[in-house]
Amino acid sequence: MKKGYSLLVYLLISILPSCFGQITFTPNGYVGINTKTPNSQLDVNGNIQISNAVLPMGLFTELAGTTTPLLNFDINNRAPNANYSDQGVAFRMDLRGGENQLFQWLYRAPNNYFGTTLMALMPNGNLGLGVGTSLPQARLHVVGNQFLDGRLGIGTNNFSQDANAKLIVDGIILTEDIVTKNVSADHVFNAAYKLRSLTEVEKYINQNKHLPDVPAASETEKGVRLAEFNTLLLQKIEELTLYIIDLDKKLALIQKENEVLKTTLKK
Structure with a gap:
């Protein structure tokens, strides 16, 4: 009897993948989509998107599903059915190197198609904040006003020198x-x-x-x-x-x- 159940389970496991097309179920509990050899509980070979929503989401490579080491997490920004009358946001990881940002935070204003970089981290460690800092030129490159609710030390962290000093610089100011x-x-x-x-x-x-x-x-x-x-x-x-x-x-x-x-x- 137990052998009969085992045979039935084996047959189901063997038949289900062909029944469900590109969906694969393995004996160890892994599920593969567009792959016959899933390597985790859910293994998707391709992009993931939530469509037909007010704010569609997507997790995909920007270059049409290629093996390019670039990953984009998107909310109503570049999804195939994005609602461009509303705003959109995206977070991108990019390992192509060169002048490409290592991490990038994007915002798309309502009624616009292209997103704008609000923050970017380069492979060399340069961090850009504000519109227009997609290629930051210094360790911290800020475009726009800054508000620091505290004290700032340049070349020093010895704030005990003056309890009232908001800015302490160890060096020359030009x-x-x-x-x-x-x-x-x-x-x-x-x-x-x-x-x-x-x-x-x-x-x-x-x-x-x-x-x-x-x-x-x-x-x-x-x-x-x-x-x-x-x-x-x-x-x-x-x-x-x-x-x-x-x-x-x-x-x-x-x-x-x-x-x-x-x-x-x-x-």
Whole structure:
């Protein structure tokens, strides 16, 4: 009896593949689609797609089912019956090398046929973020605005240097311009401002070896706040301007007295 059942099971296993066309069932529980020798519980030789859906899906090689090492997971993006009036997305793995992306994240806007690369990782490790970064030119290539909710270190991760610093750079910063806010020392020109005499300034310098209100070299070894320091420098420039104006007035008075003295001597 057991031999009869075994024979029946064997016959069914042998006959079912031909009954179901390209579907193969093996004794160890493997199912093959378009293959007679499945190597896993479900072995599909070809593309997989879910059709006749509002948002069709597909898992297939882009190059018409060839052995090209490229795999595309698609939701309403390039599926045969994609609904292009709605948006679509896709994730692609590509092992062709060269200038091809290793991983690529695509988005297709509604009423468009072609997708746009939003993120791409190259075989050389370059990562591109944003529209237009399908071929990133640096380790991190970002097109568009960035928002970092935290702190950024370049060349260092020692954030203990300054608890308030959002950006810490260990090295030189090269830029065409730097804009700082709240740089003004116009209070120097107020009538109530007490301008030191040059004698007082000389005395202070002799005692402290630096200008009044300006920090000593020992206080600036770890750096200065640019806006604050620029304000101090501007204050000193405005004070110098007042000193020059005062000296110019005194010089003009001396020249006038000299002219009077010359006229008197000629007589």
